[in-house]
Structures are given as structure tokens and as C-alpha cells.
């Protein structure tokens with residue numbers, strides 16, 4: 001764990017705002033995730049989760065604020081930061097003509113992985129993400145669930161210390177959902193994970209911390225117990241906090 005010794009948090013959002021004209025997709029979002037923690041990133045549709053994740057991984061430039069991974073500024077120390085982070089974007093891999101095998105090999109070489117370690121990591125991700133049956137099939141011909149698994153495999157390929165996963169179980173059947181949750185749980189023993197989800201049972205299953213945003217702003221940063229509220233009902237508390245249907 002490269003930056004554990006220095007005591008820096010592995011993921012830092014420091015006053016992150018993203019404006020599209022006058023509209024703020026995120027406004028002044030600040031939080032940190034310490035090394036080894038699995039944190040859930042929650043919020044209703046359009047709250048700004050994917051935007052924040054893109055800002056944290058350098059896929060979008062912030063209008064204001066700063067993102068740091070392992071202490072490295074994502075904008076000014078991009079290579080150092082990107083070595084440390086694996087990112088599963090919301091829409092999965094877009095290289096529809098390539099097969100999982102050719103895409104992952106290509107990405108491994110692009111990330112400067114040596115052939116011997118790349119070979120081992122390809123075996124690892126093919127196994128962990130259950131891709132062996134579709135290893136040589138064009139990504140464009142794969143189901144949504146399989147595409148999601150290819151996205152997960154590319155996030156894990158270079159064995160990064162930090163994982164930023166945008167709805168990792170979206171589109172998966174119950175068996176695969178279980179398998180991916182178990183994978184995240186085991187990865188969380190050694191890695192720092194920020195994952196977005198709409199499935200609140202998933203939060204209890206794999207996370208120890210919750211960060212909740214609504215309309216681009218952070219509204220709760222605490223434990224899973226805090227997210228359950230006094231009623232011990234995470235869904236009801238979520239609706240109350242975000243102005244959902246049963247809010248008083």
C-alpha cells in the first residue's frame with residue numbers, strides 16, 4: 001500500500017464543483033476515504049455521483065476544487081494518480097469491435113505492464129470476473145451483464161490500490177451480483193474502494209461507510225448505522241434525506 005505510510009487518505013475530494021453553464025452538477029463536494037476502507041457513494045438519479053467519480057479519476061476537469069488519489073493531484077500528477085486507481089465507468093467499455101481478451105491485453109500494454117505480469121493478471125481477471133466463456137467474443141455482442149464484467153476486469157487489471165466503481169452490480173443477474181459483491185468484499189480487505197449503487201442492501205453487505213449526495217451537494221458522511229437512521233431503515237432514511245416520496 002504505497003501511500004499508507006505517509007498517512008494520506010487514498011481518495012480526496014476537495015471542494016469539487018462542476019458547472020455546466022449556470023447548472024451545478026456537483027457543488028463544493030469534500031470528503032476523504034482512508035486506506036483500506038470500502039465506502040458507498042449514494043444519491044438519487046442525477047445527484048452527481050458519476051460526475052464526482054469522473055472528477056476523482058481525471059476523466060472530467062473540475063470547475064473548482066481538486067481531486068487527489070494516494071496524495072497525488074489528479075490534474076497535475078495524472079500518471080502517478082492513474083497508476084494507483086482502477087475505474088469502472090457507468091457505461092462500461094466502448095470498444096465494441098474488440099474482444100475482452102484483446103481489449104484487456106491492449107490496456108495492459110498501454111499501462112506499461114510487463115508481459116509476464118500481464119499474463120498472470122489476465123488469468124486473474126478472467127477468472128474473478130467470470131469472463132472465460134466470452135473471452136474471444138466481440139464486446140459489442142455481449143449482454144449488458146457481461147459488458148459490465150469486462151469493465152470490472154479493466155478496472156482490476158493493473159492491481160490498483162484504489163477502486164472507483166460506478167454501479168458495479170448494475171445489469172448483473174443475482175448470481176453475478178453475489179459474486180461481484182464477494183469480489184468487492186475480498187478486494188476491500190487490502191484496497192480502498194468507493195462504489196456507487198442504488199441497491200441499499202448492497203451497502204450493508206460490503207461497505208463500512210456512506211457518503212450521500214443530493215442535487216450535487218454532500219448531505220451525509222458517516223457510518224452505515226448513521227445511514228440507517230433512528231428507524232434502522234436505510235431506504236426510509238434515504239427518502240427522508242433526499243426529499244423522496246415518503247418524506248415528511
Ligand SMILES: Nc1ncnc2c1ncn2[C@@H]1O[C@H](COP(=O)(O)OP(=O)(O)OP(=O)(O)O)[C@@H](O)[C@H]1O
Pocket residue numbers: 020024025043044045046047048049050051052090
Ligand atoms: N455533460 C453534461 N452537460 C450538462 N449536464 C450534465 C452533463 N453531465 C451530467 N449532467 C447533469 O449533471 C447532473 C448529475 O449527473 P450524474 O450523471 O453525475 O448523476 P448520477 O448521480 O450519477 O445519476 P444516476 O444515479 O442517474 O446515474 C444531472 O442532472 C445530469 O443531467
